[in-house]
Amino acid sequence: MKTKMTKHAVLSSGAKMWRSLACAKSELRLDLTLACGQTFRWKESAEGHWTGVMGGRVWTLTQTEDTLWYYVYANPDTQNGRGVSLLDKKRSEKRSVDSRMKNEEEPHVVTDQQEGEVEAEMMLKDFLQLHVKLGDLYRKWGAADPHFKEIADIFKGVRILRQDPTECLFSFICTSNNHISRIQGMVERLCQALGAPLCQLDQTAYYDFPTLSALADSSVEACLRDLGFGYRARFLQQSAKQILDTHGLQWLESLRRLPYVEARDALRTLPGVGTKVADCVCLMSLNKSEAVPVDTHVWQIAKRDYKYTTDSGQKSLTEKIHRDIGDFFRKLWGPYAGWAHSVLFCADLKKFQNLKEPARVKQPKAEKESGKKSKTTKTKREFDGKGEDTKIKSESQKRAKACVKRQKSFRSHKITHFSDSTFN
DNA sequence: TTCCGACCTCG
DNA sequence: GAGGTCGGA
Numbered sequence: 001m002k003t004k005m006t007k008h009a010v011l012s013s014g015a016k017m018w019r020s021l022a023c024a025k026s027e028l029r030l031d032l033t034l035a036c037g038q039t040f041r042w043k044e045s046a047e048g049h050w051t052g053v054m055g056g057r058v059w060t061l062t063q064t065e066d067t068l069w070y071y072v073y074a075n076p077d078t079q080n081g082r083g084v085s086l087l088d089k090k091r092s093e094k095r096s097v098d099s100r101m102k103n104e105e106e107p108h109v110v111t112d113q114q115e116g117e118v119e120a121e122m123m124l125k126d127f128l129q130l131h132v133k134l135g136d137l138y139r140k141w142g143a144a145d146p147h148f149k150e151i152a153d154i155f156k157g158v159r160i161l162r163q164d165p166t167e168c169l170f171s172f173i174c175t176s177n178n179h180i181s182r183i184q185g186m187v188e189r190l191c192q193a194l195g196a197p198l199c200q201l202d203q204t205a206y207y208d209f210p211t212l213s214a215l216a217d218s219s220v221e222a223c224l225r226d227l228g229f230g231y232r233a234r235f236l237q238q239s240a241k242q243i244l245d246t247h248g249l250q251w252l253e254s255l256r257r258l259p260y261v262e263a264r265d266a267l268r269t270l271p272g273v274g275t276k277v278a279d280c281v282c283l284m285s286l287n288k289s290e291a292v293p294v295d296t297h298v299w300q301i302a303k304r305d306y307k308y309t310t311d312s313g314q315k316s317l318t319e320k321i322h323r324d325i326g327d328f329f330r331k332l333w334g335p336y337a338g339w340a341h342s343v344l345f346c347a348d349l350k351k352f353q354n355l356k357e358p359a360r361v362k363q364p365k366a367e368k369e370s371g372k373k374s375k376t377t378k379t380k381r382e383f384d385g386k387g388e389d390t391k392i393k394s395e396s397q398k399r400a401k402a403c404v405k406r407q408k409s410f411r412s413h414k415i416t417h418f419s420d421s422t423f424n
Numbered sequence: 425t426t427c428c429g430a431c432c433t434c435g
Numbered sequence: 436g437a438g439g440t441c442g443g444a
Contacts (some may be wrong), residue, residue, distance in 0.1 A: 182434065
């Protein structure tokens, strides 16, 4: 049977179908928040319009200066679009002050539609964690950390999402030894192959994220290998199976109630989940705002902007480096360190370099000569002590190269309060 | 504790 | 090599 083609919603053509929330851009920047690598399924469907799946529904979000606009599409297959998914699972979660207030303020009879609208608003607020006042946090981080302050003025509104733990975990298992564009394709194929279809907009079909049971099926590894997941195919299937076999369906959600370290260690027992992936899942879906995912990129940031060095010139990211850098940033930024980290992370992404003012990008030309380079190398070597001259040739070349690169991006602030070797 | 190679594919 | 993890030295 032929159904009417549904299109991606656009605010300019039909604003009355949209709903809105008051929300300043300093509290939320959709473009930065949805494209900085914490989630992989939101796409810019029209200029400034972001479409993705959340809570079993397809949404389009957009924003004007002080307003966040949202549009929720009907799922054709679930009774008239009023799918249960909206209502049931979020209900039991801890509700914020919001809902309590609502119950008191609305003693009159509410229709299904009104209830659905209230529900949608709550889900969106929850997903975006709008109860967290980002402006206040930025001020605190900036006061404690001049380098942060410098970056933060340009990269306002970078916010950590509160994602579904299953989607978050299995998406991040895909990230190992991988790059963003490929991860996006993989997650999309994963949903297409194993997720329930939701709706189609223009030429794009949207799917829900696969359930644990779907992922745990023994046929999944082969299926995903065919879809180009490589060795990750086995991790995905095995992790799903392990969760169901030894813990049960509700286990991931239950980790939200555990302290950070316990939740992280629990996640690390799963195949394909190391320290970094576990930290991502903790921060982005389990309410652990202090979790700081340390990857090679964050390590670079720590070295470049915070003078982090190891006493033995480490080449690979060890457990100790993870711990030291995480602890360092927690000490510097406090209990929302993971959120602050994401701001700097975002600011370092190549795709967002155009946001930095031109003046800074232009600088590097003059300082290409060698004087500075050797200085940096020397500083580092002072901490190593040991003569590693045999290796140092290629190493120092590498360092020099990296150093030149660094000069290019930016280099004018002076952080002096953390020049000691390792953070404790 | 730290290091290394292997693991998959592709922009 | 890419926003890692695992197993074995």
